[in-house]
Amino acid sequence: MPFKDECGVFGISNQQEAAKQAYLGLYALQHRGQEATGICARENGHLRLHKAQGYVADVFSESVLESLPGDTAIGHTRYSTHGGSLSSAAQPFLVHGRFGQLALCHNGNLLNTESFRNRLLINGHTFASPSDSEVIIALINTAKADTLESAVEEVLQQIRGAFSLLILSEKQLIAARDPHGLRPLAMAKLDDDSIVFASESCAFDLLGADYTREVEAGEMIVLGPDGLQSRFPTKKRGAKPCVFEHVYFARPDSLVFSRNVMATRREMGRHLALQHPVDADIVVPVPDSGVHAALGYAEQSGIRFEFGMIRNHYVGRTFIEPKQSIRSFGVKVKLNPVRDLLKGKRVVLIDDSIVRGTTSKKIVGMVRGVGAAEVHMRISSPPTTHSCFYGIDTPTREHLIASHKSKDEIRDFIGADSLDFLSMEGLQKAMGDMAGQGFCYACFNGDYPVPVEQTNFAC
Amino acid sequence: MPFKDECGVFGISNQQEAAKQAYLGLYALQHRGQEATGICARENGHLRLHKAQGYVADVFSESVLESLPGDTAIGHTRYSTHGGSLSSAAQPFLVHGRFGQLALCHNGNLLNTESFRNRLLINGHTFASPSDSEVIIALINTAKADTLESAVEEVLQQIRGAFSLLILSEKQLIAARDPHGLRPLAMAKLDDDSIVFASESCAFDLLGADYTREVEAGEMIVLGPDGLQSRFPTKKRGAKPCVFEHVYFARPDSLVFSRNVMATRREMGRHLALQHPVDADIVVPVPDSGVHAALGYAEQSGIRFEFGMIRNHYVGRTFIEPKQSIRSFGVKVKLNPVRDLLKGKRVVLIDDSIVRGTTSKKIVGMVRGVGAAEVHMRISSPPTTHSCFYGIDTPTREHLIASHKSKDEIRDFIGADSLDFLSMEGLQKAMGDMAGQGFCYACFNGDYPVPVEQTNFAC
Amino acid sequence: MPFKDECGVFGISNQQEAAKQAYLGLYALQHRGQEATGICARENGHLRLHKAQGYVADVFSESVLESLPGDTAIGHTRYSTHGGSLSSAAQPFLVHGRFGQLALCHNGNLLNTESFRNRLLINGHTFASPSDSEVIIALINTAKADTLESAVEEVLQQIRGAFSLLILSEKQLIAARDPHGLRPLAMAKLDDDSIVFASESCAFDLLGADYTREVEAGEMIVLGPDGLQSRFPTKKRGAKPCVFEHVYFARPDSLVFSRNVMATRREMGRHLALQHPVDADIVVPVPDSGVHAALGYAEQSGIRFEFGMIRNHYVGRTFIEPKQSIRSFGVKVKLNPVRDLLKGKRVVLIDDSIVRGTTSKKIVGMVRGVGAAEVHMRISSPPTTHSCFYGIDTPTREHLIASHKSKDEIRDFIGADSLDFLSMEGLQKAMGDMAGQGFCYACFNGDYPVPVEQTNFAC
Amino acid sequence: MPFKDECGVFGISNQQEAAKQAYLGLYALQHRGQEATGICARENGHLRLHKAQGYVADVFSESVLESLPGDTAIGHTRYSTHGGSLSSAAQPFLVHGRFGQLALCHNGNLLNTESFRNRLLINGHTFASPSDSEVIIALINTAKADTLESAVEEVLQQIRGAFSLLILSEKQLIAARDPHGLRPLAMAKLDDDSIVFASESCAFDLLGADYTREVEAGEMIVLGPDGLQSRFPTKKRGAKPCVFEHVYFARPDSLVFSRNVMATRREMGRHLALQHPVDADIVVPVPDSGVHAALGYAEQSGIRFEFGMIRNHYVGRTFIEPKQSIRSFGVKVKLNPVRDLLKGKRVVLIDDSIVRGTTSKKIVGMVRGVGAAEVHMRISSPPTTHSCFYGIDTPTREHLIASHKSKDEIRDFIGADSLDFLSMEGLQKAMGDMAGQGFCYACFNGDYPVPVEQTNFAC
Numbered sequence A, B, C, D: 001m002p003f004k005d006e007c008g009v010f011g012i013s014n015q016q017e018a019a020k021q022a023y024l025g026l027y028a029l030q031h032r033g034q035e036a037t038g039i040c041a042r043e044n045g046h047l048r049l050h051k052a053q054g055y056v057a058d059v060f061s062e063s064v065l066e067s068l069p070g071d072t073a074i075g076h077t078r079y080s081t082h083g084g085s086l087s088s089a090a091q092p093f094l095v096h097g098r099f100g101q102l103a104l105c106h107n108g109n110l111l112n113t114e115s116f117r118n119r120l121l122i123n124g125h126t127f128a129s130p131s132d133s134e135v136i137i138a139l140i141n142t143a144k145a146d147t148l149e150s151a152v153e154e155v156l157q158q159i160r161g162a163f164s165l166l167i168l169s170e171k172q173l174i175a176a177r178d179p180h181g182l183r184p185l186a187m188a189k190l191d192d193d194s195i196v197f198a199s200e201s202c203a204f205d206l207l208g209a210d211y212t213r214e215v216e217a218g219e220m221i222v223l224g225p226d227g228l229q230s231r232f233p234t235k236k237r238g239a240k241p242c243v244f245e246h247v248y249f250a251r252p253d254s255l256v257f258s259r260n261v262m263a264t265r266r267e268m269g270r271h272l273a274l275q276h277p278v279d280a281d282i283v284v285p286v287p288d289s290g291v292h293a294a295l296g297y298a299e300q301s302g303i304r305f306e307f308g309m310i311r312n313h314y315v316g317r318t319f320i321e322p323k324q325s326i327r328s329f330g331v332k333v334k335l336n337p338v339r340d341l342l343k344g345k346r347v348v349l350i351d352d353s354i355v356r357g358t359t360s361k362k363i364v365g366m367v368r369g370v371g372a373a374e375v376h377m378r379i380s381s382p383p384t385t386h387s388c389f390y391g392i393d394t395p396t397r398e399h400l401i402a403s404h405k406s407k408d409e410i411r412d413f414i415g416a417d418s419l420d421f422l423s424m425e426g427l428q429k430a431m432g433d434m435a436g437q438g439f440c441y442a443c444f445n446g447d448y449p450v451p452v453e454q455t456n457f458a459c
Helices: A018-028 A062-066 A111-120 A132-141 A148-158 A202-207 A244-249 A261-275 A291-301 A358-369 A406-415 A422-431 B018-028 B062-066 B113-122 B130-139 B150-157 B201-208 B244-249 B261-275 B291-301 B357-367 B407-414 B425-430 C018-028 C061-068 C113-122 C132-141 C146-158 C202-207 C244-249 C261-275 C293-299 C360-371 C407-414 C424-430 D018-028 D064-067 D113-120 D130-139 D148-158 D203-208 D242-250 D261-275 D291-301 D358-369 D407-414 D426-428
Strands: A008-012 A036-044 A046-051 A070-076 A093-097 A101-108 A161-169 A173-175 A186-190 A194-198 A210-214 A220-224 A227-231 A280-285 A308-309 A335-337 A345-352 A375-377 A419-420 B008-012 B035-043 B046-053 B072-078 B093-097 B100-109 B163-168 B173-177 B186-190 B192-199 B210-214 B219-223 B226-229 B282-286 B309-311 B335-339 B346-351 B374-379 B418-422 C008-012 C036-043 C046-053 C072-078 C093-097 C100-110 C163-169 C174-178 C186-190 C192-198 C212-213 C220-224 C229-230 C284-285 C310-311 C336-337 C346-351 C375-378 C418-421 D008-012 D036-043 D044-052 D072-079 D093-096 D102-112 D161-169 D174-178 D186-190 D194-198 D208-212 D218-226 D227-231 D282-285 D308-310 D334-337 D346-351 D373-380 D416-423
Touching: A008 A018, A008 A161, A008 A202, A018 A036, A018 A070, A018 A194, A018 A202, A036 B357, A036 C132, A036 D113, A046 A101, A062 B072, A070 A161, A093 A132, A101 C192, A101 D130, A111 A132, A132 A161, A148 A220, A148 C310, A161 C113, A173 B100, A173 C424, A194 A202, A202 B335, A210 B291, A210 D208, A244 A261, A261 A291, A261 A375, A261 A422, A280 C072, A291 B291, A291 B346, A308 A358, A308 C310, A335 A358, A335 B201, A345 A358, A358 A375, A358 A406, A375 D407, A406 A419, A406 C192, A419 B163, B008 B018, B008 B100, B008 B163, B008 B201, B008 D072, B018 B035, B018 B062, B018 B072, B046 B100, B046 B374, B072 B100, B072 B163, B100 B130, B113 B130, B130 B163, B150 B173, B150 B219, B163 C132, B173 B244, B186 B201, B192 B201, B192 D203, B244 B261, B244 D203, B261 B291, B261 B425, B282 B291, B309 B357, B335 B357, B346 B357, B357 B374, B374 D308, B407 B418, C008 C018, C008 C163, C008 C202, C018 C036, C018 C072, C018 C202, C046 C100, C072 C100, C072 C163, C093 C132, C113 C132, C132 C146, C132 C163, C146 C220, C174 C424, C174 D044, C186 C202, C192 C202, C202 D334, C229 C261, C261 C293, C261 C375, C261 C424, C284 C293, C293 C346, C310 D194, C336 C360, C336 D203, C346 C360, C360 C375, C360 C407, C407 C418, D008 D102, D008 D161, D008 D203, D018 D036, D018 D064, D018 D072, D044 D102, D072 D102, D072 D161, D093 D130, D102 D130, D113 D130, D130 D161, D148 D174, D148 D218, D186 D203, D261 D291, D261 D426, D282 D291, D291 D346, D308 D358, D334 D358, D346 D358, D358 D373, D358 D407
Parallel strands: A280 A345, A345 A375, A375 A419, B282 B346, B346 B374, B374 B418, C284 C346, C346 C375, C375 C418, D282 D346, D346 D373, D373 D416
Antiparallel strands: A008 A070, A008 A194, A036 A046, A036 A070, A093 A101, A101 A161, A161 A173, A173 A220, A186 A194, A186 A210, A220 A227, A308 A335, B008 B072, B008 B192, B035 B046, B035 B072, B093 B100, B100 B163, B163 B173, B173 B219, B186 B192, B186 B210, B219 B226, B309 B335, C008 C072, C008 C192, C036 C046, C036 C072, C093 C100, C100 C163, C163 C174, C174 C220, C186 C192, C186 C212, C220 C229, C310 C336, D008 D072, D008 D194, D036 D044, D036 D072, D093 D102, D102 D161, D161 D174, D174 D218, D186 D194, D186 D208, D218 D227, D308 D334
């Protein structure tokens, strides 16, 4: 239960009521961002946009969706930002420019936009927000190339970082993924002639679309009047998709990077049990993030699996506490430890990761508070020692507890009887990545596939 | 995943910001009713009410809660009704009468109110709704007794059926449970001198209150200026609490009738495995209702447990479908089968009950649709052959598939390869009720503890 | 610009989409009450209700109106109450009782309900609110008579005070007016066979209904399966309709008590000019209440009429002031004095009445503030010395400035150079009531047609 | 009652809670635009914006205003657009550019932006909307000058058309008016050191600010760290302020172009009576637009003034009609003719202008419908024969009835017994413009002060 969710993107072509299909897709991708959402639909070459802060089901009513006619659409769900809400940063972005109307959705984070942005500002360009996604649009409009496709290719060669992009123009729908394929993006087919793009395959399932394949690392796909074209505008650099999608982010029923998330998590739990066995009575997941790893741990260890904490799924966006309350409601509103199952038991508590350590500390406290005899924390990934600069909202390094505390110090901080993490080798085995070259593991080992100079405004 | 939820009640005395505490309690009881909710709070003998249709988190804002000052409060969550929404039937009911202001919350259903209602109407009494809960208030106000307590006692002796009641007057807070204790109601202590009542103990957990005991079958508890008094106004008839609370309704982390719900469900699954083993590859629950029984089944049978279907917890109250859609979104919006886990597998599908059979049919179809080799349905309770008249919103008997179809016919209807139910004996063992006398099993065997003449408007 | 508005009632029979017609009627009667509104419609003997706090245009949407099918309906607009909002007191009231469903709307105030209410409470009756309108319903349901019509007749003979009532039952629509006809109620015809009732004729105009006549003082009209029946259940006592409807309340374009309001007000202004001439440059109304009297004054006196103050009609229900503001925005948000017209001028300021004097003081101050040389206040009715107990929300007597201050003292308080009021004789002439017996003038002379013992909760 | 309203702008510097002051100012300017509104406030060099569709009182809550801290602010109210709502075109516009953050409000319409826009597009600039106001921002950011002030000057020399601009930068507040001063913009002082700008003086009155003077035609005023500076970047071309502000648009209590609007309208009515007398019984205004001219007409002619039609000021934004209705509710919802005043009378009906003629036709029909003996229409301005290209939302020329029908044809179309218009000479006299050179009269005579090539998107 660590980082906040990142963004989700969705696109569909050649399908009646495309905006409603996009709504369905974003519905399924809601876990990737709850702050804001938007859909841009195209009808006869004309683009219309609606975006607002809120959940997909709240932002889009029947009448709003009917104000977005057309057979092609892209959409976005956005996660919460650091400080105040920046409604100007909701996506898709839609502009009128040299190539007519252009809308863009971005999942990821760029690393070299600052200098582009400064150069563009000097040349008189203006931006609606501090988002680096807007810089992509500005670069396209100021590219040397004189067709949209060439301009996009040109820009894809310039920008560095993580991006899964969907671009809707008056005639085309373009999908693109960065050379390392850091963020996911997959394709599917709906009916005979409708192509669908989504961050995760769970969006395809809800639409009834058939998963085709990943958009490849470095690939750019253009759906235009002449059909589908695929090209690779950038030098091949070796795919390094984000392992954290499997550790925590993605929905367990999704295929991400062609692998089922739930199965991977179970494997992580199995390897965790092999590496760090405990003499205990029950295996208890921190719901919902630790569930599948806990199942694997229990299976491998033979220790009984118990839902020793229950999550309240009716938790709303607002929660009102009594003023004079001496009780803290933070984690408690979401999680309730089950006294009858935990009392007197030696508990193996499974979570996917530890970020700041504060939530783990509260959870361990809650489990002890209802009478657990021992609490052994097992984490289904290695210690998170480095920040992500590729689109995941991690705290800066000094706030990552594992960046400056030893395992024993963390154990003491969270108040567990013992603490252990899955090793890098264990993680790689669970991912089927024997050589350890197939994914980005930077948050665990600092090995950043794209050199990091500075952080921008991520999505 | 069968019946709709019934109602939840909550009461608290002697605690600052009682309405906010009630809000927390109802938050935790949200699963017992999502249609409407209300809180009535008392300040210096003056009662104020707010109730509306919607979720607890939506109906109560900070400012609404601040308009309900005082140190004692009762609250209610209400489930969906049959046809149109009846906002007049939201609870608590609040009236000005002979004993001053009086508010009432009711979980359950009365069986003999029709004659009372008719007599009251003839005498000129008027009602705001068709709810039988209002009849209780009218009976109290027209009782022979000349104190509120005696009047309540008098009425408790007259009414037949299922009820867990909370009554708030200008000086007292009264809790009462029917002679069979059909519906749950428990007590807890918060700080030194605050008494809390709730349908389930999960509400106590969120408040940090300590569970004390059940309000007993037939008991009436009065919290007044003279402290707490307990009495038993009705003849003892033997407790028959509703087994279905454990089978399906209650939150798994709750204590209900002094038993932990989750542990009971796991036992049901274990006995199901003993009675109806299958040669299969994986055990898959229908989430969330079948999860704990499935864990028990897997544990007992040694067959691997898999979350072969994932539930989307962001599902909102409204859902918009494409118009020309040939796809049905009913169950699909909530549940997604995981192709990679199910493909080619022999699946034991576990659910808690089958009501009409239509949902089971869709789920079996979805599991087959992603390639399961075999689907064996196992139900962790006996066939539901009789309607409930005690507060659970079951269809009439002819719509209960098990009332008129044999096990084989149901199996064919839902399209499973095999189907089996936990036996009555198995259920009783799981409930620790060896003699089979300790619970109401009427929905499974038609043995109604209170004679049923007619159905009223339930809560 | 004195008292708050009172209530408005509307009823319609035998017309498709009756609720929508009621919505139109209440729209036209919005000035009679802005706090809450409601409509109860009947379809095939079944009554459905929607009521809420807010403006007619906000409370009723297309979908709400469609949830109120049927060909007969009654509706109500309610004015603001003293302290907190009492949503339980919104009308119509709808109950299930001995005569089936019964809904009631009431404009007016009853004087002898306290003893009835106490007797009913002792007998076990309960009330949803402190409203005296609810007592009427209880009395009907507990009457000796065994038909609804006879029960209503019986109750009309018992209650004292001011009432214009509309009662909707499963078969009938009943209209009734108190023996003095204190509050207005008129009838109209729409198409051939639809009868319409409304507080003022402006509601008929919007519907395109043709004004027929007043419901007479003491009359009870029953529209039932047998057509229209008129009777007079109470002893004739002499009509005494409220003169204040003409002085201030009613819409100027309405017929009230068969007289056009605007023409009456102009006459008041003419008589005021005859009685209290001033040597001045311009006649300026306090908008909107003083406009028509000011036109009359200007016409009679030959002094130039000027809109020396302009009213902002976009004023909303909420208004936010700067915190550190040393400026008071009370009256200023609504009224703006026009410097160029007022500067250096001797102004005759016309308003309809002075209640507390505080608003007049601010207005005189504003007019002086932009440079008027002299401000002469002329009021188109006599000094308001007595409270109203018949449905108009006046302050208690001690807050009526004219009850304890002389004309000169009031003049000094409001800061005018001179002050004069229309005399009782002048008012009676303007009303065409030469004998001074044809209207209730109690707020000016304390001559109450119904003896006043105590005040209740008015509408 | 002709054209739709145009826009209103407001700015304030050096005043605590500037956003709340802007809210007050926009409140007073609500009549200039009801579609959308926005405020941008500056705190310590940081700009924050809130804008949305709706009324000022609805869009801005206490909490929204508190999210806009700072001591300097600009705001805008926007009128309804032609077809669908274009929420992207709400103002102020706020961008991040070469001069930091920059916000802009515009009242008026530019005529030569198309070529600029095309050039900017070619150079890669992007726009959020089709609004010509955005082009101004782009031109500033791409100007040759390297300070904001010089860049604004440069742009003011380039753009042609009507504009009253307010520009808020991180350090400055700039006000500017086009060389002809077509649209209004005035200045005031609040307390000692706070400068206020507004389209009309009624905004100053509500704030308690003292009117100082007009921003002059062609003037650019900069409020910066060094105080106030005034300059005239463009060649002097002779002020030609819009006469239609006085004929219809402005609030009657405002000073516009240093003249009181109400007094001007009364003069128009007086001259109309001199030019086109009628033998009639009453003078009746079309409310609210014809009121002041009607007072002048009545005064001059000696014919009695009557409010023969009443306007319903509670009219909301939505209005629901019965479906099977054979009655048309268009004008009727707003205006009600007063039968008792009009019946049998010879009526002089006064309105400010006739645009399409359709509304006048309905009004004449309504007046006849309640029994007027004769209806003589008198219009307090000349026939509207030409479209406005300077910021007023007139229909294209072929929809202006006076562009292709003679006076007699119009009279027949609207169904009046006679029809006459104020002559150009009469209008000029009323405006005190004896030479006829002091205002833009283009909508009456086609004499456009700025050559018109094409129409853009106006505000």
